[in-house]
Amino acid sequence: MTEKLFCFGLGFSARLVANHLREEGWKIAGTTRSAEKADALRVQGIEPHIFSDDVPVADIRDALKGVTHVLISAPPGGDGDPVLAHHAGDLAALPSGTWIGYLSTTGVYGDRDGATVTEEDDLIPSGKRGRRRVAAEKAWFDLGQRHGLCVQSFRLAGIYGPGRNALETVRSGRARRVVKPGQVFSRIHVEDIAQTVLASIKRPNAGAAYNVCDDDAAPPQDVIAYACGLLGMDLPPEEDFETANLSPMAASFYEDNKRVANDRIKSELGVKLRFADYKAGLLALHDEILAKINGAGTDTL
Numbered sequence: 001m002t003e004k005l006f007c008f009g010l011g012f013s014a015r016l017v018a019n020h021l022r023e024e025g026w027k028i029a030g031t032t033r034s035a036e037k038a039d040a041l042r043v044q045g046i047e048p049h050i051f052s053d054d055v056p057v058a059d060i061r062d063a064l065k066g067v068t069h070v071l072i073s074a075p076p077g078g079d080g081d082p083v084l085a086h087h088a089g090d091l092a093a094l095p096s097g098t099w100i101g102y103l104s105t106t107g108v109y110g111d112r113d114g115a116t117v118t119e120e121d122d123l124i125p126s127g128k129r130g131r132r133r134v135a136a137e138k139a140w141f142d143l144g145q146r147h148g149l150c151v152q153s154f155r156l157a158g159i160y161g162p163g164r165n166a167l168e169t170v171r172s173g174r175a176r177r178v179v180k181p182g183q184v185f186s187r188i189h190v191e192d193i194a195q196t197v198l199a200s201i202k203r204p205n206a207g208a209a210y211n212v213c214d215d216d217a218a219p220p221q222d223v224i225a226y227a228c229g230l231l232g233m234d235l236p237p238e239e240d241f242e243t244a245n246l247s248p249m250a251a252s253f254y255e256d257n258k259r260v261a262n263d264r265i266k267s268e269l270g271v272k273l274r275f276a277d278y279k280a281g282l283l284a285l286h287d288e289i290l291a292k293i294n295g296a297g298t299d300t301l
Contacts, residue, residue: 002025002026002027003021003025003026003027003068003069004026004027004028004029004066004067004068004069005017005018005021005026005027005028005029005030005067005068005069005070005071006029006030006063006064006067006069006070006071007028007029007030007031007070007071007072007073008030008031008051008070008071008072008073008074008083008087009030009031009051009072009073009074010030010031010032010037010041010046010073011073012159012161012164012190013073013103013156013159013190013193013194014030014071014073014103016161016190016191016193016194017071017193017194017197017198018030018046018071019044020194020198021198022044022045022046027047028045028046028047029046029047029048029049029063029067030046030047030048030049031048031049031050031051031060031074032048032049032050032051033050033051033052034050035050038050047063049063051074051082060086060087060090061087061090064087064090064091064094067094067098068098068099069098069099069100069101069201070091070094070098070099070100070101071100071101071103071197072100072101072102072103072140073103075129075132075133076132076133076135076136077132078132080132080135080136080139081135081136081139081140084136084139084140084143088143091143091147091149092143092146092147092149094147094149096147096148096149097148097149097150097204098149098150099150099152099200099201099204100140100144100149100150100151100152101151101152101153101154101197101200101201102136102137102140102151102152102153102154103154103156104133104136104137104153104154104155104156104209105129105130105133105155105156106155106156106157106186106211106213106258106260107125107126107127107129107130107133107256108123108125108130108133108134108137108155109121109123109124109125109155109256109258109260110123110124110125110126110130110256110258111126111255111256111257111258112256112257112258112259113257113258114182114183114184114257114258114259115258115259116258116259116260116261117211117258117259117260117261118211118261118263118264119155119209119210119211119264123137126255126256127252127255129252130256137153137209140153141153141207144206144207145207149206150204150205150206151206151207152200152204152205152206152207152208152209152210153208153209153210154193154196154197154200154209154210154212155209155210155211155212155260156188156193156212156213157185157186157187157188157211157212157213157214157260158185158186158187158188159187159188159190159193160187160188160189160190160278160281161189161190161191161281161285162190162285162288164190165227165281165282165285166223166224166226166227166278166282167227167230167231167282167285167286167289169224169227170224170227170228170231170233171231171233175224175227175228175236176224176236176239176244177220177221177224177225177235177236177237177238177239178220178221178238178239178240178241178244178246178254179219179221179238179239179240179241180241180254180257182257183219183220183241183254183257184217184218184219184257184258184259185217185218185219185220185253186213186214186217186258186259186260187213187214187217187218187223187278187281188212188213188214189214189274189275189281191274191275192212192214192271192273192274192275193212195271195274196210196212196265196269196271199265199269199270199271200269203268203269203270205268208264208268210264210265210268210269211260211261211262211264211265212262212265213260213262214262214273214275214276214277214278214281215262215273215276215277216276216277216278216279217258217259217260218277218278221238223278223282224236226278226279226282227282230282230283230286231286241254
């Protein structure tokens with residue numbers, strides 16, 4: 001039987017997982033919110049379905065037939081998890097043992113004043129988004145327990161990768177070095193997210209939660225400085241967090257200060273990070289940018 005993955009939300013991380021599995025011969029289907037994006041997914045060999053309040057539930061219910069694996073990247077909103085709100089019954093009807101992966105966030109741990117958290121620590125989120133994630137995780141695990149589904153959660157750190165990283169921020173002129181003493185963030189390259197999810201598919205563990213981050217939590221200003229060095233660009237001036245003019249959304253990221261342990265993905269899933277820290281990840285992305293520039297130059301000669 002051909003394996004089939006259905007993704008609720010085909011964003012930055014889920015799309016990469018889907019592409020890897022498609023190259024292995026899996027059938028891939030998933031949701032998007034616009035007809036334009038649906039056309040682009042179809043060109044990539046992915047069966048698209050529009051997911052919105054205007055689309056009949058039956059459309060996606062039919063698409064779930066024959067699905068062997070489900071990946072959820074759609075975030076919860078003020079009314080809770082949108083996938084469970086519309087399709088909890090459809091998912092409950094899937095065969096016992098069906099693998100379901102939920103892409104969550106390390107924000108579920110809240111602020112730890114720079115201390116290290118593991119998957120065994122209590123979930124005490126600081127803000128509204130974190131509280132929604134905790135509630136959504138619980139709802140997914142409850143669904144799995146009630147209906148014999150193999151649900152696992154992936155708590156993702158700050159995501160970066162091609163087209164979405166500090167190099168692009170610096171090149172665009174949007175980079176800032178906001179300094180809050182003692183503040184660190186954990187990060188993860190999108191390729192390492194994909195390999196962790198793929199490893200879980202091969203080693204399913206119902207009810208497991210996995211921290212997905214690299215080995216080096218670091219201050220945000222250090223990441224910008226390293227990106228500037230790779231690009232040979234001047235450093236933006238340091239700004240004190242207390243006086244920096246940040247949007248409410250940007251400021252909210254500084255509410256949580258913690259280091260995240262990733263031992264479980266290594267010991268249980270056998271993950272060997274391709275990019276163990278932000279320097280390795282940014283250096284590889286910089287090399288990719290140079291290769292594209294040089295390749296384009298060669299093509300135009």
